[in-house]
Amino acid sequence: MKKMLIITLSIIMVVFSLVGCSTEDKKEKEKSSSQGEYTIIDTQRVEEALNDPSFVIVDTRLNDAFNGWKLEGISRGGRIRGAVDFSANWLKVEADHKEDILNEALETKGIIKEKNIVLYDANGKDAQEVADYLKEKGFKKIYVYDMNKWADDAGLPMENYRNYQLIVPASIVKDIIDGNKAETFENANNIKIVEASWGEEKTSYAKGHIPTSFHINTDAVEPPPAWMLADDEILAKFAVKYGFTKEDTVIVTGEEQMAAYRVATVLRYIGVEDVRVLNGGTTAWTMAGYELETESNKPVAVEDFGGVIPGNPDVIDTMEETKAGLKTPDQFTLVDNRTWKEFIGEESGYTYHDKKGRIPGAVFGYAGKTNSYSMDYFRNIDKTMRNAGEFLDIWKKQGIDTNKHLSFMCGSGWRVAEIYTYANVVGIEDIGIFSDGWIGWSNEPNNPTEKGEPKK
Incomplete structure (x- = not known):
């Protein structure tokens, strides 16, 4: 009897041990x-x-x-x-x-x-x-x-981000090129892929671009030597020359993403209803293992854009609107997305513009750490959009309230075109681009400017 009891207890202990190990394995060592x-x-x-x-x-x-x-x-x-x-x-x-x-x-x-x-x-x-x-x-x-x-x-x-579809993965672009229906493009009937870069085709496009894309020199929307946003009449001619219509879906790509975002925001401004950007640009395409092409594709002109230009004027904040906004800081914030040295007036940031300083009332909103082409605070190392929670946290620490109208500015609109799009991806709607930026503002002799670290 005693022997049977010992055997029974031993069996029970083994069972409990196995159950315990099973639970532990599930939690720690599955x-x-x-x-x-x-x-x-x-x-x-x-x-x-x-x-x-x-x-x-x-x-x-x-x-x-x-x-x-x-x-x-x-x-x-x-x-x-x-x-x-x-x-x-x-x-x-x-x-x-x-x-x-x-x-x-x-x-x-x-x-x-x-x-x-x-x-x-x-x-x-x-x-x-x-x-x-x-x-x-x-x-x-x-x-x-x-x-x-x-x-x-x-x-x-x-x-997910409310408007995640505005920045597109390389694999989705590949699906579109291959003739497949892709997520969020189910109702897109006329998709155009564009490579945006500064200069002639030989500068970037001829070295390799996304297949089927045609080239846009950013000078077409920012005529030299000022390189400021063209007026609406020039932009209307640009639209029909490059074959854009109001109902198009356009994906903009580029080796330098700021150029792509700049052209994308201009297309949105003139009224193209569906404009997106390849997240990570050409780098994302090649890292995905896809080939670039070197054949030159040409746009096909159209006779009519199909709508009034600009069709979406709220994308751009004019000089007058910006001056008026600065007088109502409870409703409006001018966000200065340049380097810190540009903001405090140690550098102009541009070889063709020597005036230094900032617009009084502007709030430092970050961009990059080194020069006017750096975007460290908004991009990951692979050039994709940074986790929005991180740059929103930076803005919060700067006192930038996303419930107000945010007008993004840099030198002349390139950096903020990207930042504007990222804010839109997140779902911040009351935003605009002060496209004239520091260059346009400081070129007007009667506009006030200041230097040095802002008073706390």
Whole structure:
């Protein structure tokens, strides 16, 4: 009898031990990665981690997927609410000071060694690549999750940017070129792809461009030698010469993205109803493994744009509107998106303009760290749009209230064309571009200017 009791108790202890191990395995050791270093966790653990400050949830996919696009066959587009981004694509970029840039990104996003790091993807590769990278940097508490499981459960919350469709992934552009119907383009009947760059075709376009695209020299919308936005009469002639109509869908690309965004905002201003930009430009295309072409494609002119130009005048804030807005700071903010040295008057930022300073009442809104072509505060290392929460946080610290009308300015409109679009992607609607910018303002002798650090 005693022997039977001992055997029975032993069996019970084994059963409890197995149950305990099973539960523990489910929570901590469900499945090892191919390298035996990272714990693959389930959806329940991710939900728990979202409410645990010791965890950071990281989206390792292309930033287009983070923004809202349904890529790689995922059933729902967008990201897990509360996730930050660190794309595996960033690890493939060749750039000066790459490690410094990536280290700054990790710190900004709270991806630090003391935290438990959950990396998710949808292709079974991106999270592994980022995990390997973090391991080399000394991270130890790394977990991996399959985002498809989250997307397939309609009861789990996901989020995206309201107007994510305004900046397009390379794979979607490829689908369009191949004649396929692509997400958010289902009703687009007349799609044109444009390469925008400064100078003649030989400057950039002839070296390689997105297939089927035709070239636009930015001088067409910003005539030299002033390189300021052309008047409406010139823009009307530009529209018909390059074959644009009001009902077109236009995707603008470029080696230098600011040129693409500049042309895109001009097209929106004149009244083209559906204008988008390739997120990451030519770099995104080649990093996706797609070939550029060198054949020169020519636009086909039209007789009539099909609407009044400008069809969307609110894109541009005129000099008069800007001066009036500065008198009502409770409703209007002029956001100066130049470098700090430009803002305080140490540099003009332009070889062809020597006046230095800023517009009184303007608020520093950041752009880049080095020169008038840098966009560090708004781009990732692969030239895609930065996590909007990060630049919105910067604006908040500057006292920039997105509930007011935000008028973005730089030197003459290139940098802010990109920033304006990003603000629009997020869903900020009461915005405009003071296209004359610092150059236009300072060229008028009666306009007030100031230098030095602003008084607090």
